[in-house]
Amino acid sequence: MNLTHILSYSIWTPIFLGGLILLLSGKVSDTQAKWFSLVSSVVSFLITIPLYTAFDFSFGQFQFQEFFHWIPAFHINYHLGVDGFAVPLILLTSFTTVIVVLASWRSIEDRVAQYMAAFLMMSGLMIGVFSALDAMLYYIFWEAMLIPMFLVIGIWGGPNRIYATIKFFLYTVLGSLLMLVAFIYLYLHTHSFEVVNFYNAGLGLYPQIFIFLALFMAFAVKIPMWPLHTWLPDAHVEAPTGGSVVLAAVMLKLGAYSFMRFAMPIAPEAAIYLKEFMVTLSLIAILYIALIAIIQKDMKKLIAYSSISHMGFVTLGLFMFNSIGIEGAYVQMISHGFISAAMFLSVGVLYDRLHTRQIADYGGVIHAMPTFAAFAVFFAMANCGLPGTSGFVGEFMVIMSAMQNNFWIALIAASSLIFGAAYSLWMVKRVFYGEARNQKIRVLKDISWREFFILSILALLIILVGIYPKIITDMTNASTVQFLEHMHLIKPVTSLPLDV
Amino acid sequence: MNQLIQSDLSLIWPEIFVLSMAMVVLMTDLFIKPSMRWIIFALSQFTLLGGAYLTGQHFNHQTEFAFSNMFVRDGLADLLKMMSYAGTSLIFFYSRSYMKDRNLYRGEYFSLVLFALLGMMIMISSHNMLLVYMGLELLSLCLYSLTALDRDNQKATESAIKYFVLGALASGLLLYGMSMIYGATSSLDLNVISTALLNNPTDHAILILGLVFVVAGLAFKLGAVPFQMWVPDIYEGSPSSIAMLISSVPKLAAFAITVRILGDGLQSMMVDWKQMMLIMAVLSVGIGNVTAVAQTNIKRMYAYSTISHIGFILFGLMSGTLNGYASSLFYVVSYMFMTLVSFAVLMMMSRKNFECESLEDFKGLNKRNPWYAFLMLITMLSMAGIPPTIGFYAKFMVLQAAFDAGFASYVVYAVMMALVGMFYYMRIVKLMYFDEPKLKNKLDVSMDIEWILSVNACALLIVGLIPHAFMEATTQAVALSLH
Structure with missing residues (x-):
């Protein structure tokens, strides 16, 4: 099999198929559109598999x-390539799209084809962001990806959707x-938009700080880091289930990934110079946002705040500047991708049945839906970092790396495990246990085979990463070494230049 | 001598052709029945096609002068003229049913637009201040009378008077400035002025005074702050088709004379006009975008959006480099095609006895006609400068040029203002896609117009995906025409 254009296929297949669905939208029935979307998303997922199987993980450079x-005219190239940081996220993206199509099977009734097409296109565009090695190409994917999400929240969202979107x-x-201004600056400096040329731009400390802060604004909003996070709870609450899943599982990762791909390697000295700043923001996110999550009355809002808190671990791990921190951050990203998707899907399951997300409206769901309750309890446990689930591994690695740096940082970060348990388990208690609050809950039907299938796949993946995180760290290992070498934090082991 | 005249004439064949055809159109209209008006329409389109053919015949990279250096034919002129034909042709198509419904589909409309086009062609090709003024007046007079074309409409008449008074004032300013520059350099020829200023800097005070007046006159024609007062009123008062004309093609000509006078003739006074441009650019981008947010009338919103786009064009011009001029050229041409679609959709939604003027009228367009909503979506994204549409590259090029010229902090400012702009463009998207329709009627648009509109709007996206050829064309045109 010829894999020269595998990245282009991964990007353009879902976009093309999404466009096809859009064109067919008036001519086919909703059921046909759903099946066609499912097949398209599965095909798009299968196309990305060779990225994993044929990838040389011992090699930290860009491949494919x-x-x-x-x-x-502006030295802008269509330059794609992936390293160990990008491949797992690309797989996560295409996998999540399949999950989203399945999860929206029953809950979306209005303009089904347009909805499915938006997600397929978004999937392709996000893969584009993960694989672009030209800053302008990256920027174009990054911005274009917003449009389908804007429409998804705005058209299929809840009552306050317009404000949120x-x-x-x-x-x-x-x-x-x-970020665009920063790229223009770098372009005028290096006469190129190539990422590797940006890495070797040789800027002074002050330009680096400006570049870092400009990029920080773009990525910190996306992650989101405190205090730029206020859009996320609104967007999550109003978005349809599929939108929340993609937002939490993939879009937040774009910010963290971009820190690793752009902000830190382009401005390494500034990143180290601003380390305390970044660590402080991360700790505030971890602790303060976790406290906010406890008092939420809306389930989706609670999970949204929990996402921000968990992403705080990612940024904390990144700015510890050691290999365990970066790999821990990475495991945390993937794990959060699975767990938050599962949590939002669980809320979606309840919402489809009772059309409310208020915790106070529930209680005693376990009597009517025992299978579903088992899943939900498991995901909540994973969310608060139960050993054996993926949630534990990432947080543990990040806390370990923090311990290498500073005891107090580790202490603060670790304390959030308690709060994480508090908000997750308290929500589970109020929703699933106790007496059934009303008649509607007593007659709930348990999950269908379709929902069972989605949730069990996610549960299996969470356990898999939990007990064998090596499948992720193996992928990122070489790239992490490369990354740290470039940041001049460790001595080069090999003599390979960064730009191949 | 005979030889000389002949070679001179060969350069202005397109102008001669458009002039004679405009008269033919005017005369033909007298002899045909109202039901035969399609002949006029066909003749006008033929004029544009013929003009394009004649301009295309001379398409080469050489710069040629005629009539003692008054008239110039170069890459810039050819490109802008071609785009003017295309824009005018689209205007004729888009306004057809709108004008018919309002009983304005008459011969005067076509001949006045063609005369206006002739004025623009003269402006584009002029290399002498006098010729600039001539073209400008021809264009302006046609636009004044077109604004009042619907003479029973009080609002239209009022805005025509307003336009005329302010326009005459601006022409006066421009003329006054030109006369001062003439006084200082004793020539109106841009080449001579340029060399005179380079070799022996004469009385600086009088030159600066002249420059201020010239820049003010140009800024008025472009519609840059603080000379923007007329723009929203004229857009609102005149029929949509005329507002579409005013907002689109003449900007190309105004760009041409600005580049030729400031970038070519008064090149050595760059330090002075750069500052003025900077102030106007900053104000236009700011006031245009911020004020547009508060508008509820869609035409007034377009007007303020135009002002902000002019601000971005000035950002490219003020960098004073070939790169900057090229980026502005790219911007102005792509702006023209965007604005044409935005007005065209407005006119498609209007019908007899109903003007689509309020933002509310866009509500639920996706439910009424998803395809038009999609075309409008592309256009709004392009105006907002979101990739991968052409509007993004326009903003990118302009900002890159300004950054290169050392206006880094102003670029950050412009970018923030573009964010404000995104808000009101996305509000239209919101109205179209997220709200329930207020008007229920179907849009009936003839097939040919629908196709042309679709091609025009989709081009904003497709050229955005492969912008290289267009970028190269603008860069080449500027590089070969200005020095």
């Missing part, structure tokens, strides 16, 4: 590179415009 001159859009664009 594709290159041609796209806009020579415009807030989401403007927040994100505010950051990305500053």
Whole structure:
């Protein structure tokens, strides 16, 4: 099998199929559109599999590179390539799309084809973000990805959707415009938009700080880091289940990934210089946001705040500047992708049946839905970091790396495990246990085979990463070494230059 | 001597053709029945096609002068003229049913637009201040009378008077400035002025005074703050088709004379006009975008959006480099195609005795007609500058040029203002996609217009995906025409 253009296929297949669904939207029935979308998403997922199987994990450089001159006038190239950081996230993206299509099978009735097409296109665009090695190409994917999400929240969202979607859009664009200015600066400096040339730009400390802060605005909004997080709870609450899943599982990861791909390697000295700043923000996110999560009355809002808190571990791990921290952050990203998707899907299951997300409206769900309750309790446990689940591994690694740096940072970060348990388990207690609050809950039907299938796959993946995290760390290991070498934090082991 | 005239004439064949055809259109209209108006329409389109053919015949990279250096034919002129034909042709198509419904589908409309086009062509090709003024007046007079074309409409008449008074004032300013520059350099020829300023800097005070007046006159024609007052009123008062004309093609000509006078003739006074441009650019981008947010009338919103786009064009011009001029050229041309679609959709939604003017009228367009909603979506994204549409590259190029010229902090400012702009463009998307329709009627648009509109709007996206050829064309045109 020829894998030269595997990245292009991974990007453009879902976009093309999504466009096809859009064109067919008036001519086929909703059921046909759903089946067609399911097949498309599965095909798109299968296309990305060779990225994993054929990837050389001992090698930290960019692989599967594709290159041609796209806009020579500005030295903008269509340059794709992936390293160990990008491959797992690409797989996560295409996998999540399949889950989303399945999860929206019953809950979306209005304009089904448009909905499915939006998710397929979004999937392709996000893979584009993960694999672009040209800053302008990256920027274009990054911005284009907003449009389907904007429409998904705005069309299929809840009652306050318009406020939420415009807030989401403007927040994100505010950051990305500053990123564009930073890219223009780097372009004028290096006469190229190639990421590897940016790495070797040789900037002074002050330009680096400006570049770092401009990129920080773009990525910190996306992650989101405190205090730029306020769009996320609104967006999550109003988005349809599929939108929440993609937002939590993949879109938040784009920010963290971009820190590793752009902000830190381009401005290494600034990243180290601003380490305390970043660590402080991460700790505030971990602790303060966890406290906020405890008092939430809306389940989706609670999970949204829990996401912000968990992403705080990712940024904390990244800015510990040691290999266990970075790999821990990475495991945390993947794990959070599974767990948050599962949590949002569980809320979706309840919402489809009772059309409310208020915790106070529930109680005693376990009597009517025992199978579902088992899943939900398991996901909540994973969310608060039960050993044996993926949630534990990531947080543990990050706390270990923090311990190598500073005892107090580790202590603060570790204390959030208690709060995590508090909000997750308290929510489970109030929703699933106790007396059934009303008649509607007593007659709930347990999950269908389709829901069972989705949730069990996610549960299996959470356990798999929990007991054998090596499948992820193996992928990122070489790239982490490469990354730290570039940041001049460890001595080069090999003599390979960074740009191949 | 005979030889000379002949070679001079060969350069202005397109102008001669458009002029004679405009008269033919005017005369033909007298002799045909109202039901035969399609002949006029066909003749006008033929004029544009013929003009394009004649301009295309001379398409080469050489710069040629005619009539003692008054008239110039170069890459910039050819490109802008071609785009003007295309824009005018689209205007004729889009306005057809709108004008018919309002009983304005008459010969005067076509001949006045063609005369206006002639004025623009003269402006684009002029290399002498006098010729600039001539073209400008021809264009302006046509636009004044077009604004009042619907003469029973009080609002239209009022805005025509307003336009005329302010426009005459601006022409006066421009003329006054030109006369001062003439006084200082004793020439109106841009080449001579440029060399005179380079070799022996004469009385600086009088030159600066002249420059201020010239820049003010140009800024008025472009519609840059603080000379923007007329723009929203004229857009609101005039029929949509005329507002579409005013907002689109003449900007190309105004860009051409600005580049030729400031970038070519008064090149050595760059330090002085750069500052003025900077202030105007900053104000236009700011006031245009912020004020547009508060508008409920869609045409006034378009007007303020135009002002903000002009601000971005000035950002490219003020960098004073070939790169900057090229980026502005790219911007102005892509702006023209965007604005044409935005007005065209407005006119498709209007019908007899109903003007689509309020933002509310866009509500639920996706439910009424998903395809138009999609075309409008592309256009709004392009106006907002979101990739991968052409509007993104326009903003990118302009900001990159300004950054390169050392205006880094202003670029950050412009970017923040673009964010404000995104808000009101996305509000239209919101109205179209997220709200329930207020008007229930179906949009009936003839097939040919629908196709043309679709091609025009989709081009904003497709050229956005493969922008290289267009970028190269603008860069080349500027590089070969200005020095």
